[in-house]
Amino acid sequence: MSIWFGMRVQVPCFEWYVPERWATLNSEQIETVRTRVQKAISPLKPADFSTRAPKGFLFNAKRTDAGRTLPPYYLVYFLLVDLLGFTNLGQFEKVAWSVPVEYDGRPFLVEHRKFGLGVFAANVPEDEQAAAEIVRLIHKATKAAQPYFDWKAEQAAKASQLNVVNRSPELFERLNFSLALYADRQQEAEGRKDERVVTHLSEMSYAVAFPAVELSREAKWLGLSAIECFFSWTEHVFIHIAILRGSCATGEDVAKLAKAEWAEKFKAALDITDPTTKQFYDQLAIVRRQLRNFVAHGAFGKDGEAFHFHSTAGAVPMLLPHRRDRVALKFGQGVDFVAAEAIALIRQFIDHLWSGPREPAKIHIQEFGLPLNLTKVVNGDYTRAMTSVEDMESYADHQAHLNALYANMDF
Structure with missing residues (x-):
């Protein structure tokens, strides 16, 4: 069964996130960083229409042990949503944000829940090895995206949204x-x-x-x-x-x-x-x-x-x-x-x-x-x-x- 990951129907506050102040950066520099990060995180990619997932996956996915070693939640969010444009399904009960991803043809969720950031899978512990690989790729991409994070912090310091x-x-x-x-x-x-x-x-x-x-x-x-x-x-x-x-x-x-x-x-x-x-x-x-x-x-x-x-x-x-x-x-x-x-x-x-x-x-x-x-x-x-x-x-x-x-x- 295929599931469209573009929305989560029970979330009325869903908004598409648009990164601010990108116009102040050199477009060539943005593309250089993004290309480097995309290469580092491959073959992890956003889930889409072709991603197959079991019924109720969005609500029934279980936390993996490997997901407990992800980088800080804000770096993961800026990496996946801000820089790479992965879809954020928005807030839900006990969930601050949720990003559906695909690895090796299988669906996973990278979510920030009440008890912390994690990688969530349909079949635990069978998906633990794949989850560990997702974590490794995210760590690798996070290092590649460091110039973007530095710029993000510098821009934030100049503003009042702090x-x-x-x-x-x-x-x-x-x-x-x-x-x-x-x-x-x-x-x-x-x-x-x-x-x-x-x-x-x-x-x-x-x-x-x-x-x-x-x-x-x-x-x-x-x-x-x-x-x-x-x-x-x-x-x-x-x-x-x-x-x-x-x-x-x-x-x-x-x-x-x-x-x-x-x-x-x-x-x-x-x-x-x-x-x-x-x-x-x-x-x-x-x-x-x-x-x-x-x-x-x-x-x-x-x-x-x-x-x-x-x-x-x-x-x-x-x-x-x-x-x-x-x-x-x-x-x-x-x-x-x-x-x-x-x-x-x-x-x-x-x-x-x-x-x-x-x-x-x-x-x-x-x-x-x-x-x-x-x-x-x-x-x-x-x-x-x-x-x-x-x-x-x-x-x-x-x-x-x-x-x-x-x-x-x-x-």
Whole structure:
């Protein structure tokens, strides 16, 4: 029995996919890549009118073991549908896309289903060997198509049809974890500040230990770790806030901001013309320079904080000022690893960050943990949602519902 693979009758949302921006490529280059890929993937070809398949094949085909080793689903889709023009039958229940192919006169499906991409066959395990060969050919063709994938990614970066991954919730959890450890150790040190532990070594000698000293040192280390976590989180979350504010609308904008210094990210997310914000900015910049940068550069810092010069008074600390005046030298005590004030500043800034016009952003970024869709910057969805907490709660809840549907492939 012959089956026409041009459509799947129970799928009302079927659309023919037309690759975008092909006109911007040199047609000769396109044909060169396509010819190379077609040669690599042969004899695998699209299923057509002449492909014979058993009744109900589209709905009864079974997953093969070989299909579990295919390349990532997006590469396979771009390879078969975008570049080679294989037919995509569209979405179906628990199926994101389905491409019917023919190999050795037999029908197979390359489908992205709820439990992953795979090669599906009518007769399993009899078709396993053929499925393994299909996988090998797709891997071979994927390597040949690499220039096309690179171009695809480059074009996507220039546009707004991109999602930006949101890791803010997990980075913030890491920060809170470090802050909690620091607070616990500091509290224990304070509670045991008068405690002495005497150990008799012999009849004539003994040793005295002060637990609070060791606990304070550990609290200091944990405080530095918390500061590191704070700047890691803010480097990430500032970009997301900037997107919600409309400061970043394309992949190139996001990539440029991601490469920028922490100060530029801060300014993209917050308005430093606000006096309170400017005060936080100045204080955090000092913490970053004096503590984080110092530790991050092997406790030497960027400007020679580890130097002492020789004198008749002994060794004298010599600090090179920050970048603005590298030539001049000054006396100083080095960088003091006192974290308490910095930790207090961090806690105050977190409250400030999620206040005022940025309060709705917390719902989207931290509470729902949603990725950022740059298309929604362009069409104004984020601008409207940022109007109030209520608007953002409604919007984020709807987006989370849609994400759950797509994750489960409930089309």
